[in-house]
Amino acid sequence: MPQSHYRICPLCEACCGLEVRSEGKQVLSIRGAEQDVFSRGFICPKGVSLKDLHEDPDRLRAPLIKRDGVFVEASWDEAFAEIERRLLPLIAAHGGDAVATVFGNPSAHKISLLSYIPRLVKAIGTRNIFSASTLDQMPKQLSAGLMFGHWLSIPVPDIERCDYLLMLGANPMVSNGSLWTVPDYRGKSKAMRERGGRIVVIDPRRTETAAQADEHLAIRPGGDVFLLLGLVHTLFDEGLVRLGRLAEWTNGVEAVQQAVAAYPPERTAAGCGIDAATQRRLARELAAAPRACVYGRLGTCTQRFGSLNSWLVDVLNVLTGHLDAAGGAMFPKAAAFAANTLGKPGSGKGVATGRRASRVSGAPEVFGELPITCLAEEIETADGPDGVQVRALIAIAANPVLSAPNGPRLARALEGLDFMLSLDIYLNETSRHADVILPGLSPLEDLHFDMAFPQFSFRNHARFSGPVFERPAGTPEEWETILRLAALVEGRGRHVDIAALDDAAIAADVQKFAGEQAGAVLAALGEQRGPERLIDLALRSGPYGDRFGLKPEGLSLTKIKAADGGIDLGPLQPRIPEMLRTPTGRIELAPPLLLGDLPQVAAALDAPPVEGMLLIGRRDMRSGNSWMHNLPVLAKGPERCTLLVHPADAARLGLSDGGRARLATTTGAGLVRVELSETLMPGVVSLPHGWGHDLPGARLRQAAERPGLNMNALLDDGARDPLSGNAVLSGVAVQIAPA
Ligand SMILES: Nc1nc2c(c(=O)[nH]1)N[C@H]1C(S)=C(S)[C@@H](COP(=O)(O)OP(=O)(O)OC[C@H]3O[C@@H](n4cnc5c(=O)[nH]c(N)nc54)[C@H](O)[C@@H]3O)O[C@H]1N2
Ligand SMILES: Nc1nc2c(c(=O)[nH]1)N[C@H]1C(S)=C(S)[C@@H](COP(=O)(O)OP(=O)(O)OC[C@H]3O[C@@H](n4cnc5c(=O)[nH]c(N)nc54)[C@H](O)[C@@H]3O)O[C@H]1N2
Ligand code: SF4
Ligand SMILES: [Mo]
Numbered sequence: 001m002p003q004s005h006y007r008i009c010p011l012c013e014a015c016c017g018l019e020v021r022s023e024g025k026q027v028l029s030i031r032g033a034e035q036d037v038f039s040r041g042f043i044c045p046k047g048v049s050l051k052d053l054h055e056d057p058d059r060l061r062a063p064l065i066k067r068d069g070v071f072v073e074a075s076w077d078e079a080f081a082e083i084e085r086r087l088l089p090l091i092a093a094h095g096g097d098a099v100a101t102v103f104g105n106p107s108a109h110k111i112s113l114l115s116y117i118p119r120l121v122k123a124i125g126t127r128n129i130f131s132a133s134t135l136d137q138m139p140k141q142l143s144a145g146l147m148f149g150h151w152l153s154i155p156v157p158d159i160e161r162c163d164y165l166l167m168l169g170a171n172p173m174v175s176n177g178s179l180w181t182v183p184d185y186r187g188k189s190k191a192m193r194e195r196g197g198r199i200v201v202i203d204p205r206r207t208e209t210a211a212q213a214d215e216h217l218a219i220r221p222g223g224d225v226f227l228l229l230g231l232v233h234t235l236f237d238e239g240l241v242r243l244g245r246l247a248e249w250t251n252g253v254e255a256v257q258q259a260v261a262a263y264p265p266e267r268t269a270a271g272c273g274i275d276a277a278t279q280r281r282l283a284r285e286l287a288a289a290p291r292a293c294v295y296g297r298l299g300t301c302t303q304r305f306g307s308l309n310s311w312l313v314d315v316l317n318v319l320t321g322h323l324d325a326a327g328g329a330m331f332p333k334a335a336a337f338a339a340n341t342l343g344k345p346g347s348g349k350g351v352a353t354g355r356r357a358s359r360v361s362g363a364p365e366v367f368g369e370l371p372i373t374c375l376a377e378e379i380e381t382a383d384g385p386d387g388v389q390v391r392a393l394i395a396i397a398a399n400p401v402l403s404a405p406n407g408p409r410l411a412r413a414l415e416g417l418d419f420m421l422s423l424d425i426y427l428n429e430t431s432r433h434a435d436v437i438l439p440g441l442s443p444l445e446d447l448h449f450d451m452a453f454p455q456f457s458f459r460n461h462a463r464f465s466g467p468v469f470e471r472p473a474g475t476p477e478e479w480e481t482i483l484r485l486a487a488l489v490e491g492r493g494r495h496v497d498i499a500a501l502d503d504a505a506i507a508a509d510v511q512k513f514a515g516e517q518a519g520a521v522l523a524a525l526g527e528q529r530g531p532e533r534l535i536d537l538a539l540r541s542g543p544y545g546d547r548f549g550l551k552p553e554g555l556s557l558t559k560i561k562a563a564d565g566g567i568d569l570g571p572l573q574p575r576i577p578e579m580l581r582t583p584t585g586r587i588e589l590a591p592p593l594l595l596g597d598l599p600q601v602a603a604a605l606d607a608p609p610v611e612g613m614l615l616i617g618r619r620d621m622r623s624g625n626s627w628m629h630n631l632p633v634l635a636k637g638p639e640r641c642t643l644l645v646h647p648a649d650a651a652r653l654g655l656s657d658g659g660r661a662r663l664a665t666t667t668g669a670g671l672v673r674v675e676l677s678e679t680l681m682p683g684v685v686s687l688p689h690g691w692g693h694d695l696p697g698a699r700l701r702q703a704a705e706r707p708g709l710n711m712n713a714l715l716d717d718g719a720r721d722p723l724s725g726n727a728v729l730s731g732v733a734v735q736i737a738p739a
Helices: 050-055 077-093 105-109 117-124 137-146 185-194 224-237 244-247 253-260 264-271 276-286 304-320 373-378 406-414 476-490 498-525 529-543 557-562 598-606 647-653 701-705
Strands: 003-006 016-024 026-030 064-066 071-072 099-104 130-132 164-168 198-202 216-217 292-297 353-357 364-366 392-396 419-423 434-436 457-462 567-573 613-618 644-645 659-665 669-676 684-688 732-737
Touching: 026 050, 050 071, 050 137, 077 099, 077 392, 077 419, 077 434, 077 476, 099 117, 099 373, 117 392, 117 476, 130 373, 137 364, 164 224, 164 276, 164 304, 185 198, 224 253, 224 264, 224 276, 224 598, 253 304, 264 276, 264 598, 276 292, 292 304, 304 419, 304 529, 373 406, 419 476, 476 498, 476 529, 498 529, 529 557, 644 647, 644 659, 647 669, 647 732
Parallel strands: 099 130, 099 392, 164 198, 164 292, 198 216, 392 419, 419 434, 613 684, 644 669
Antiparallel strands: 003 016, 016 026, 064 071, 064 434, 353 364, 457 567, 613 732, 644 684, 659 669, 659 732
């Protein structure tokens, strides 16, 4: 008998609800779940690929141990025994800092990982914590943290009520949104334009998003800081500053005015390639629109001035009165786990960064993390007065050999480790360096609840989905694996009672939150375990929760499970001052750390332009960073790892459509197929990341058929935004010749 299951897609930030039809152990079909209160039936080709992922013969189903250079399948107990034998002596001899941890993108989509990883890190006692955040959104987290008091308090466009959307460095038509959970961006943007709204896209390439917007302006890669300063300057210069309701809650307006005084659009035009008159017009349009929003994403973060860009985007929103206003940039109120719904409303501890520096480069820590581009040097550099060398690595759902700049250097460094453990579902470019690989589950065998993305959602909601299939007998859930590793590191051995450990941990959490009521709360959580118990606790004690009976109409996990397609919690509502967690209880518009970087902007503006072509990245609909090229439904069709070149540049460089080009930077070189495209700004070429599946030792048979070029083999791991530690992934000078 075919069965129908509701399942939230874990593959990107849109978090679509899917309907999976199955019979026995077979997936019959996957489509968008019409009953989903949030995504309303939307699906993209990646959602469909969950079937291929579930069935992929290359997906790991048993632990692997490397013996004499060859991976052999092992039982879970053998794998933990090997970890115990190899890892514990290293920690005993050199301390926790000798073990680095690196977390990849999927860990943000899996509660099993996200909520248990901190316990492992604590058990190891390491400060060498790295993640994909410093390849992605760390600049935005930093600016939001400094301005609003918590690093996940990031405002999102209220697209359903917006009249004017100014978008920089984002391509949601393909990416389906980031730090903005917005399934069916296409439909929503179309509806916005049909209402008379206007969308302006700033991007070096006329992207899919730009093509269906009202206006596209090509910007010089890396030039956003100049444009944004020009816009803020214009607001002051032309008397367009209107904070409205926020005036009462904002510090630092004058400091910002002074800081931008030196950046009239007439001066910044050369740096961004957008003329002064256009900059002034954009500022006026933004100020004049009743309901407007500026949104900047990945392309604005992966630059030298990523933190300043991220800050200036919200400065524009505040100064035009569009922050925290309907149709503007608003703060979602998540049903569970959001720090800006916890503690005393209206103020808090704020954020601290730079409390220590990385050992080799002295890069400041940001929210407890070090830049992932510092990982290789920490492995390569021997013990010194500033600390110990990294001798072991635990990689969880991460593929930095392909995802991080200078992947080849990192790969060599990994070979020098004394021990490496990967928690991964593939033997791929990174996990091939491991000594032990512990597999996760197929997404269809796992439950799903988003901890992070409801904090960035275009509309408030609460949804949960259970596993579609039972997991194979003997295979632990990933949170169990992580708890067992933590126990092992703590010296409790590998045969601990995971359920008892989990009980003890939740009892401690509940004690903190409920004090005298802890016993009653624990009783109410009943027989639940693992992530489900965490979710129930967070929901019931959260802003819409039933408060364990005090508000019987409130939410609980049971209630959400019973609601097919989730529970809608309505459009976004103004939340200032309640959501602020700054010590002053006000928006800090002029954080000193950020203002301190402005002199470097002036220097960059006066520097001579870079010679040669500039390389930028791009995403493809049928791709998900580095790890989905092994799925037939996504891999089929035209070659996707191509270098887009403007025909005029191609003619000058002697390149032809379909021909091959040799790309070279100061870091690396490689060959790639050329695809002519008038969408590119002349002088700029575009290459997707996540390719390069021709490295020996990986087991990705489908992906290896069309490996593509690893863009990150060309990028310099020394190039960072010094404030956030984020890698520079865009606007890199590259030499191009026909091959
Ligand atoms: N040049 C360039 N580089 C970039 C970017 C760019 O735009 N340009 N983008 C950057 C961005 S935004 C990001 S987020 C990073 C991503 O960087 P990473 O997070 O390192 O890379 P992913 O490709 O997402 O790899 C995810 C890994 O998780 C594994 N995995 C998938 N599902 C599971 C699971 O359920 N459990 C476990 N244990 N493992 C799983 C996969 O097999 C894979 O090894 O890449 C960055 N790199
Ligand atoms: N199909 C698909 N979807 C994905 C992913 C995927 O790999 N494939 N990855 C997911 C992940 S991890 C993330 S973080 C999100 C990212 O999602 P988005 O933030 O939407 O990022 P991109 O799609 O990479 O779009 C970034 C844009 O910035 C532009 N850009 C490059 N340099 C500059 C610059 O200097 N200035 C400006 N203004 N623009 C610039 C690029 O041309 C590109 O159009 O996507 C997610 N969704
Ligand atoms: S848009 Fe993202 S969440 Fe939705 S189906 Fe596609 S991959 Fe899954
Ligand atoms: Mo990302």
